[in-house]
Amino acid sequence: MPNRRARLRAETSAEIKAIALKLMATGGPDAISLRAIAREMGMTANAIYGYYATRDDLVTTLINDVYSDLVERLEAARDALPPDDAAGRILAWAENFRTWSLANPEGFRLIYGDPVPGYQPPEEGVEAELRACAALVGLVAAAWPRAVERQSHGDHEWTDFDPHVVDTVRADHPDLPPAAVVLSLRVWGRMHGLVALEVYGHLRTQTREPGKVYSAEMADLISSLGF
Amino acid sequence: MPNRRARLRAETSAEIKAIALKLMATGGPDAISLRAIAREMGMTANAIYGYYATRDDLVTTLINDVYSDLVERLEAARDALPPDDAAGRILAWAENFRTWSLANPEGFRLIYGDPVPGYQPPEEGVEAELRACAALVGLVAAAWPRAVERQSHGDHEWTDFDPHVVDTVRADHPDLPPAAVVLSLRVWGRMHGLVALEVYGHLRTQTREPGKVYSAEMADLISSLGF
DNA sequence: ATCCAAACTATACGCCGTGCAGTAAAAATA
């Protein structure tokens, strides 16, 4: 009856992740140590090696979990608005991205920063990130009919992108030109920039109202898309 | 003759920094360890405590050094163009920011990321960062006559900013409205976003031409300033 | 020549990831 075994295994694995996330929430990504997790579980650090081959493996799993949490929230915020409200959906995505990041700064650092000393991200990207990018392309695609007139049509080619990305995009949006994918990456970068600076405390010494700066930036983004 | 003492002291201090930077260049910010530095110098780790009270103090010094290096390069790139070429100066700043960041990814992570496990940045900002921001305000100020028409004049007040920033700005640009300072922060964020994503490898799984994406974004930035 | 302070070493404590050997219990097999 391997079911019982498998169940216990899954439970232990989940407990490891849960404790790791709890440690991260209080002490930042650096607090994720196999020894601390084991201590909290009443186990030896080596026991964790039965579930994750290395600490980096555990961190990679955590990144995927946290990233998925973020993406689900953003998708929910998007879906709370009607599909034809392209501008509103982008704004909702943007504002929720910032709100989540400030509420979970440790998660942000885990996902977008150096999660843990010496951590090497996996060669293939994080799955949740691909999901987020695909969603972002969807948002831009909905706005593309208007944005197309405002954006420069530089020399962007499909060969500029990862083949996997190209397949995904063309499956969902057959008529979308490569310039739209470039635009969605730019939108991503635009949201990321100010939020990253804020999370890492670089705006703190400049402005007392980082939220107003971000809102202004996003308003400008929306208007640059033709809304 | 305390001069000799002081000279030796300064030399040792400089050697510590130099070795720390060398270690960082090869192994990333995580490789900056007192023990490794001491090993390289043929000393004990504790000897370093005579020069820097804690490891974080050393890291703070390194951040300032590296940041200054970056700012000097950016200012040089700016000054290579005539003052009336506001758009060109912003573009030069932007492109050199990306070039430097990609050439010194470890430096970028030191400045803008989590430099070292458990590092707490000093309460007062890093001096070089204030310099960079002041320079950015200067660039935006030069473009402001044109940009003013394109930018929304939201409800930005001088009280939204750190008093020190307000003083600096008003000293250099007496007639500049607060909206221009907000704009310069937004410009900073816009440059930071894509570069941070690229340095941390998040664009790698999406596009093969991150430089083209960045250039397109910067072209759009310039045009949004009215050029 | 003597004294002092600065520079440095030695030792130790508690953290970390992880490799290797051993053990107890659960499951599979006979």
Add this chain to the structure above:
DNA sequence: TATTTTTACTGCACGGCGTATAGTTTGGAT
């Protein structure tokens, strides 16, 4: 049911880390 295999886990060890405390050497001043 008795035996064997697999799984989960412990114990110990190694080398890494920051850093606190105490002791030692040494250059400069008196």
